[in-house]
Amino acid sequence: MDIEETPVLDNHMHLDPVNGRNVEAVEEFAEHGGTHLLVLNKPSWHLTEAAADEATFREVFDLTVGAVEDATEILPGRAWPVLGVHPALVSRLVEDGHTPEEARDIMQTGLDVAAEYVTDGPALAIKSGRPHYDVDEAVWEASNAVMCHGFELAADGDFAIQLHTEGGEDFTEVARWAEERGLDRTQVVKHYSGGRLVGPTKSVLADTDELEIAIEEDEPFLMETDYIDDPDRPGAVLGPKTVPRRVRWLLENGHDDAVRTAHVATPKDVYGIDTEATLTE
DSSP states (O other), X not given: OOGGGSOOEEEEEEOOTTTSOTHHHHHHXXXXXXXXXXXXXXXXXXHOOSOSSHHHHHHHHHHHXXXXXXXXXXXXXXXXXXEEOOTTHHHHHHHTTOOHHHHHHHHHHHHHHHHHHHHTSSOSEEEEEOOSSOOOHHHHHHHHHHHHHHHHHHHHHTOOEEEEOOOOSBOHHHHHHHHHTTOOGGGEXXXXXXXXXXXXXXXXXXXXXXXXXXXXXXXXXXXXXOBOOOTTSTTOSSOTTHHHHHHHHHHHTTOHHHHHIIIIIHHHHHHOOOTTHHHHO
């Protein structure tokens, strides 16, 4: 199979319509064989200086929805927004004088708004998580409460949730928390995952070593760059052309089944999207 014969989905890319390359990054992705994108809103403080509140979240989400609409016009397939609240916001709020409980409530309001965007149509899924760095117990508890609120919203609306969390391979407890709230663990996606993960669905950073591990594990997985579209950090985390390049590498090495898993089967199972049909529309 050639890359022209398959959808190529980057499961986690940021676009910055205010300060970044935005559509230029999408063009680079498409020129190298990319067809579909899941676009995550950047942290609210990267797009606006306004205080975190419902109006600010809506402003950030609207900017991202607009960027996705522009991306879809460029792509052979299409893009979808994934909207939510970056877990590091809790630290910024606490530093600004909020209690962890107040920060929790503000962030849960942001997730409520994100879920509304999914229910009303423009967005595909939501994003939440917990800090990937050390925090005190009160902030950790508040962050877990925010994440579990996201699970409740996703279960109620029957949509997926992407997680930004600390590193590691065992997230069985997190998957159990989701299931206790009525959400199937397959609809919980661990963003920035290695090739080996227990619990949620893994979204593997498009590194050859990690992809080889994911193939050996023979489980559902997605691929991502976590491209952050920051002019001060070009190519971070991975550049827009990385997923298409890795798909070519997989196909050249006979891993057609793995490509289908990551770009057709798992997206359909997790998000309910048909990357093949949207490629031929």
